Amino acid sequence: MTQDLRSPGRRRALQCMAWGGSGALWTFMGGVPMSQSVGDARAAAAKGFSFVQISDTHIGFDKAANSDVAGTLNETLTKIAGLSERPAFLLHTGDITHLSKQSEFDEADQLIGASRLAMHRVPGEHDVLDEKTGQLYLARYGKGTRGDGWYSFDAGGAHFIGLVNVLRLEGGGLGRLGAEQLAWLAADLAARSASTPIVIFAHMPLWTIASEWGWGTQDSAQALQLLARFGSVTILNGHIHQIAQKVEGNLVFHTARSTAFPQPEPGTAKAPGPKVVPAEQLRSFLGLTSVTVRDGAHGLAIADTTLAR
Numbered sequence: 001m002t003q004d005l006r007s008p009g010r011r012r013a014l015q016c017m018a019w020g021g022s023g024a025l026w027t028f029m030g031g032v033p034m035s036q037s038v039g040d041a042r043a044a045a046a047k048g049f050s051f052v053q054i055s056d057t058h059i060g061f062d063k064a065a066n067s068d069v070a071g072t073l074n075e076t077l078t079k080i081a082g083l084s085e086r087p088a089f090l091l092h093t094g095d096i097t098h099l100s101k102q103s104e105f106d107e108a109d110q111l112i113g114a115s116r117l118a119m120h121r122v123p124g125e126h127d128v129l130d131e132k133t134g135q136l137y138l139a140r141y142g143k144g145t146r147g148d149g150w151y152s153f154d155a156g157g158a159h160f161i162g163l164v165n166v167l168r169l170e171g172g173g174l175g176r177l178g179a180e181q182l183a184w185l186a187a188d189l190a191a192r193s194a195s196t197p198i199v200i201f202a203h204m205p206l207w208t209i210a211s212e213w214g215w216g217t218q219d220s221a222q223a224l225q226l227l228a229r230f231g232s233v234t235i236l237n238g239h240i241h242q243i244a245q246k247v248e249g250n251l252v253f254h255t256a257r258s259t260a261f262p263q264p265e266p267g268t269a270k271a272p273g274p275k276v277v278p279a280e281q282l283r284s285f286l287g288l289t290s291v292t293v294r295d296g297a298h299g300l301a302i303a304d305t306t307l308a309r
Contacts, residue, residue, distance in 0.1 A: 049156025052080050052087045053289040055238030056258035059108040060098035065261035065274035075307050076259045076288050077115045090117050093238035094124025094203030124203040125166040150181050152188050156293040159192050163202040165217045173214025175204030182222050189226055197232040205237040207253050210266035215240050234300050257287040283307035
């Protein structure tokens with residue numbers, strides 16, 4: 001059931017989730033969510049396997065909303081380096097670059113490469129603006145992927161699936177997975193037991209947050225149906241540059257902040273796009289997400305941190 005975030009109550013809930021400082025920590029035991037303090041993330045990491053999600057770095061962007069996106073990305077990487085437990089890898093949920101230029105991809109690779117962490121990624125719509133519609137991205141990052149760049153891998157007892165929903169967009173700019181990718185997803189999941197924790201990551205949200213802004217995926221219901229038999233499913237997205245969360249049965253949806261610039265909340269502006277905030281407040285709108293998978297407990301803990309803390 002899709003939530004209408006434009007109603008006053010739900011808009012307020014979104015505000016609380018999006019601008020709540022260091023964010024919320026959820027621990028999932030057998031697929032059942034339980035809240036904890038963010039500080040408990042250290043204890044969770046000590047017992048399990050952790051990774052960090054970053055999103056919407058937009059390398060190449062230089063407008064008023066943030067004239068130094070490379071600088072705020074570096075600040076993010078410094079925060080990651082300071083975590084008490086070194087994450088196994090970085091997971092980037094798209095819009096690595098702003099205009100899909102070779103030089104922008106080069107700069108992003110240089111900056112992120114300095115962390116010496118492996119990175120798994122999916123493209124955002126800003127990564128597939130080249131004349132061949134994403135071929136520059138695939139030539140650089142597509143080794144071992146299928147179709148437009150989708151793939152899966154296993155780590156820390158969980159099964160990770162990277163989906164691509166930013167090509168051949170539907171009316172209004174909604175994301176689209178397409179029949180070929182959905183067929184591949186069905187085959188990939190068929191080999192997994194229902195007790196396997198599943199982590200899905202894609203750029204555009206797999207639940208409809210604001211259809212008029214293209215904040216959703218037109219055919220996501222077909223993908224979510226394939227996930228119904230699994231006890232623990234975590235779906236990580238970017239694109240909207242703010243935190244929004246939803247728990248629906250066995251599915252936990254979570255979108256991440258950008259490291260580059262904020263966007264307005266649905267219903268507060270005529271259209272999405274870079275939001276200018278006072279310079280001293282910018283870092284409270286930017287951040288990263290840490291996720292821990294705990295062996296044996298099928299538990300995932302999600303903690304959001306801003307650059308201001």
